[in-house]
Amino acid sequence: MQRRQFIRLVGGGTVAAAFAGCSTDYPAAAVAAWQGPADGADLRRWALGYAILAPNSHNRQPWIADLREPSSITLFVDRERLLPQTDPWFRQIVVSQGTFVESLVIALRERGIDPRVQFFPDGEFEPHGIDDRPVARISWQPGQPPAPKDPLFAQLLRRHTAKVDYDMTRPVAPATLESLRGSQVDAGVRFGATVDPSRVETLRELCWQSAQVELLTPRTVMESVRLTRVGPDEIARHRDGITINGWFPRLANALGAFDRSAPPAEGSAAYKQMMSRFEGHSRSAMGFVWLSTPTAEHAAARTTRSAELRAGRAYMRLQLAATELGLQMHPMSQALQEFEEMKPHYERLHQLLEGRPAAESTVQMFCRVGHCEDQAHAPRRELDAIIRG
Numbered sequence: 001m002q003r004r005q006f007i008r009l010v011g012g013g014t015v016a017a018a019f020a021g022c023s024t025d026y027p028a029a030a031v032a033a034w035q036g037p038a039d040g041a042d043l044r045r046w047a048l049g050y051a052i053l054a055p056n057s058h059n060r061q062p063w064i065a066d067l068r069e070p071s072s073i074t075l076f077v078d079r080e081r082l083l084p085q086t087d088p089w090f091r092q093i094v095v096s097q098g099t100f101v102e103s104l105v106i107a108l109r110e111r112g113i114d115p116r117v118q119f120f121p122d123g124e125f126e127p128h129g130i131d132d133r134p135v136a137r138i139s140w141q142p143g144q145p146p147a148p149k150d151p152l153f154a155q156l157l158r159r160h161t162a163k164v165d166y167d168m169t170r171p172v173a174p175a176t177l178e179s180l181r182g183s184q185v186d187a188g189v190r191f192g193a194t195v196d197p198s199r200v201e202t203l204r205e206l207c208w209q210s211a212q213v214e215l216l217t218p219r220t221v222m223e224s225v226r227l228t229r230v231g232p233d234e235i236a237r238h239r240d241g242i243t244i245n246g247w248f249p250r251l252a253n254a255l256g257a258f259d260r261s262a263p264p265a266e267g268s269a270a271y272k273q274m275m276s277r278f279e280g281h282s283r284s285a286m287g288f289v290w291l292s293t294p295t296a297e298h299a300a301a302r303t304t305r306s307a308e309l310r311a312g313r314a315y316m317r318l319q320l321a322a323t324e325l326g327l328q329m330h331p332m333s334q335a336l337q338e339f340e341e342m343k344p345h346y347e348r349l350h351q352l353l354e355g356r357p358a359a360e361s362t363v364q365m366f367c368r369v370g371h372c373e374d375q376a377h378a379p380r381r382e383l384d385a386i387i388r389g
């Protein structure tokens, strides 16, 4: 049936029409933000033009920037853009606010402004909840003496997360990891790294095992399936989520063979592709880096959410520093996800990385590192989509 449908489509020119232009590039408007903001733009819009390029979980871009107060930007979580199945405590969403804040600060420094960053100005969210209070207020006094620029600014338009297998003939030098450590400015966020072959092998295996838990648990894989944008039309319409623009998935989509209403059936082409992608990423890790924060200390001080913001800021600096060094860095968050089925991997990863349970030290970011060709930038929505006021 499917074969006959395929032949009919090809014969009728439908497939040719679907792929007119023969390009796997993302639609220009979807990646226009990577050209950087216009020079003449208002200062806050200019700086926000860099902040929206921050890495963020599932490219949800879960930000609202309120500009109603002059010389200040108040950041809120866009609660329409959460990931409740894979991120039930919204920890990754809060980390993704931290990456935004750090990019914003780096951009403002480029314009001579040293902003004051106040986390949770109206009080901190509950450790496992999110509400409508602001996440951060970034403010400054106009006319202050110029602040020193941050050299990482040069990497903001270059940075990206390369989601392909890494080149297994190119090891990562321990000295490279040490240079990454130098990008860190917050002593409250611990940096860890390894390229030790036996440790790397164990962690590769754990990545793959934990990926299988996410992919084979219907409600968690469906969260990703619903956010998958296949082909230029869907990518241009949403400009977020998981973007796929290769020929084969586009063909499958045009044929109606990419079902969005159920997890990919075991043995199907979509299933095999999904599994081999995660396995390839896991097994081609050439090293790992991670960031952690003390758990009990923050719980006692009621600063669990601030710790996540700080980790996000630290991660932003880490990935920019990696970009500067020509190193790829890709978060592998599966084992850090707090849903029930993941618990054994969650605890094991904490023991492997920190030698302590998660109750003592929370790993906030866990990433593979390695080398590959630079990849296309991920789409971003228009700046106006996140601005309030």
Ligand SMILES: Cc1cc2nc3c(=O)[nH]c(=O)nc-3n(C[C@H](O)[C@H](O)[C@H](O)COP(=O)(O)O)c2cc1C
Residues within 6 Å of the ligand: 053, 054, 055, 056, 057, 058, 059, 092, 093, 095, 096, 099, 159, 160, 161, 162, 163, 330, 331, 332, 333, 334, 377, 378
């Ligand atoms: C908190 C956090 C968790 C992330 N976890 C993953 C992950 O598990 N797998 C993955 O492929 N990318 C992960 N990413 C990377 C995002 O998917 C990526 O930043 C987003 O798609 C935008 O792409 P870009 O970084 O190339 O701009 C994560 C990013 C953040 C900030």
